[in-house]
Amino acid sequence: MENRKGISRRQFLGGLAASSLAVGLPSLSEAAITGRYAKLVDTTKCIGCKRCMSACKRWNKLKIDRSEDITDRETTLSGHTWVVVNLRRDAKNNEDLTYIHWACQHCAKPACAGVCPVSAIKKYPEGPVVVNEKKCVGCRYCYEACPYKIPRFDFEKRATRKCTMCFDRIPGVKPACVAACPVSALDFGLRDEMLKKAKAKVEAINGYLLGEYEAGGTDMLTILKTTPENMGLIVAPKKIVNEVFDKVRISFSGFAGAAVLAGLLYAYSQSGKGE
Numbered sequence: 001m002e003n004r005k006g007i008s009r010r011q012f013l014g015g016l017a018a019s020s021l022a023v024g025l026p027s028l029s030e031a032a033i034t035g036r037y038a039k040l041v042d043t044t045k046c047i048g049c050k051r052c053m054s055a056c057k058r059w060n061k062l063k064i065d066r067s068e069d070i071t072d073r074e075t076t077l078s079g080h081t082w083v084v085v086n087l088r089r090d091a092k093n094n095e096d097l098t099y100i101h102w103a104c105q106h107c108a109k110p111a112c113a114g115v116c117p118v119s120a121i122k123k124y125p126e127g128p129v130v131v132n133e134k135k136c137v138g139c140r141y142c143y144e145a146c147p148y149k150i151p152r153f154d155f156e157k158r159a160t161r162k163c164t165m166c167f168d169r170i171p172g173v174k175p176a177c178v179a180a181c182p183v184s185a186l187d188f189g190l191r192d193e194m195l196k197k198a199k200a201k202v203e204a205i206n207g208y209l210l211g212e213y214e215a216g217g218t219d220m221l222t223i224l225k226t227t228p229e230n231m232g233l234i235v236a237p238k239k240i241v242n243e244v245f246d247k248v249r250i251s252f253s254g255f256a257g258a259a260v261l262a263g264l265l266y267a268y269s270q271s272g273k274g275e
Helices: 010-020 051-059 112-116 143-145 176-180 193-204 242-269
Strands: 037-042 084-090 091-104 122-123 130-132 151-156 159-161 187-191 207-211 220-222
Touching: 037 193, 051 084, 051 176, 084 207, 112 122, 112 143, 130 159, 176 187, 187 193, 193 207, 193 220
Parallel strands: 037 220
Antiparallel strands: 037 187, 084 091, 122 130, 151 159, 207 220
């Protein structure tokens, strides 16, 4: 299809993508504009091999810490570790151990994006929540606002970083972690399809589906054998996070801190004037 200036739709979208890259925010491909995607995690299948962690690091060129890949010790998210797999014990059944794949939940209404003072975080209609590292000023308001405490500041890169759902691969190629899983514990596709599959599995095992309603509904769905509380996971409120309220609250705390510092500096400057 040609527009009025004789430029094809494909050329127009290509130019739009190029302009997005020019300001440091890559765009999804034209084919991606088909619906909302989600990652499905089936913890009943996970064997704790951590190939998902390794694949994430390789694809995103993150610093590799070998100790994270070969042991069952607790691993935490960081600026260079966007996906973790940790062994969890059911609080009501000490003999029941489960490996939990954990990363950004890609909330429908991400509070992190709502509080960012420079609009460095974007929620794509296709699902991913992505940080523009070139715009990030390192205030870390996003970490405070996130109900899951996911965004982490990378002091080497001087920017907040986290899982991007491999949005630069959507929709033609699955996220790196999903493609690397040897037991199909991870899946990826349109959210409605992933939700249908997850509900069927949860009903069969009388389990719990994390992400259907939490934080207004997330684009990472996790099948659990029991409640997230029993597995020691952070539980976000099921209502949509009010990013406007969070922005006011967190911004106020920042302004309050600045005001206290300014007051101390003023008091110090005046302390010698009466002598």
